[in-house]
Amino acid sequence: MNRINSQALAGKIALVVGASRGIGAAIAAAFAEAGAEAGAAVVLAARDQAALALRVAEIEAAGGKALALPVDVRDEAAVVGLLDQVRNRYGRLDAAVNNFAGGGRPPAPLADWDSAEFDSALAVDLRGVFLALKYELRLMQLNPDGGAIVNMSSTAGEQGVSGLAGYVASKFGVGGLTRVAALDYAAAGIRVNAIAPGPILTDHLAAAGPRAQQMAAAAVPLGRVGRVEDVAEAAVWLCTEQSSFVTGAVLVVDGGRLAGVPAFAVNPVRKG
Template structure:
């Protein structure tokens, strides 16, 4: 891990696993990108601490990781609650002695609707989970990393946090806030061995897009310059890379995982023109 002084978690080990000996935490690990990233952390050699409100789902994931020979701990967590977020980190350190990496992935919010039709309580729920949850995660994760000699945090943003998306007022506002929090935290701890970055996925084949049906998936793919939807393992691989020594000089940045969407508008011309 970047900034750590222990040889067991520095760079790529003799096993070829980039996070061998490290301890990684995933908040929002019950399914989709969070679950895929937890598995990727474990396969990269890290002990993994799983946090989510769905205790049964993360316990099942922990068993899957252990069945593959990895180490995992499931902790039922509400990321918007300060004591719950603190307890997640506390249990990670109690179980494994340190914290080297964290992925703040939990998200929530209202269903898509025009701004004036969104219930204020639903809007608040989106802000609580996304912005407050990310803030609380870093508030407790960073001191644990400092105590271990350094570490890396990755926050879950979105391409919707860089530009407006109709019907997604709470989601876009929350993801834009996460990008701001990421930059500030990166600057606050840049000279103390803790790196903080964010990822911004575009359309990814998660349970939400799967449930939306084939027509919605086709439409999402058409909006991507590469002409396809992304996979959860592609996001997971980016998060693991950002937490490894291979990304040791990267902090305060937003990495799009979007098939080229943020590059601009691609005009599809007829064949032969």
């Protein structure tokens, strides 16, 4: 992360919600690393306190400052409590990344989804983002110099994916909330963007095995699945002054998958 000017993060407080593993853990580590010399601190929130404590220990061992706080984003009082604790501890919030996901059910055709399963997907993946945004914005508004928020969408928030009614509906909604919040808070100096990752090598894809990873990589024009660091670097960039003219954007980090499909009978251009 040494491409980020660490002074840009001097004294800044960042919050990553959904930071106990995978992409969120990498984002928290990237913030802590980028801001370590400048005295920045990162708050890691999720439901799993034991996993969060491990992530905090890793960050501190690497010289960063971090704090773990519990939250279940389905519970409005818990989200209020989280932001209250950030305010009481640090008095400010400069950057927030809403990275969580987790509702729903295994893939199934739309008519096989129970309405309760659909509600449960939206409760985390869409309503959770609304609640997190609402209370992050209220705290960030107190800053004379504004702040930046990143919502984690997906390529499934830009195109349909069969079987994933709850997830796709939520992620399309995340794109909408991102644009509305960007407009509502632009004059307050708060930028709100989203990232839409393609397939990223996290526990889910690792557990699916090498064949699934090869198939995922084969569908990516750049020929590989993403690393959690690919998304983490984009998230930190969107939260620094280096992206100061970017708001209301959905940054696709997918190795070119959403760019389109290969033409028939045209050989791809190779290296060298």
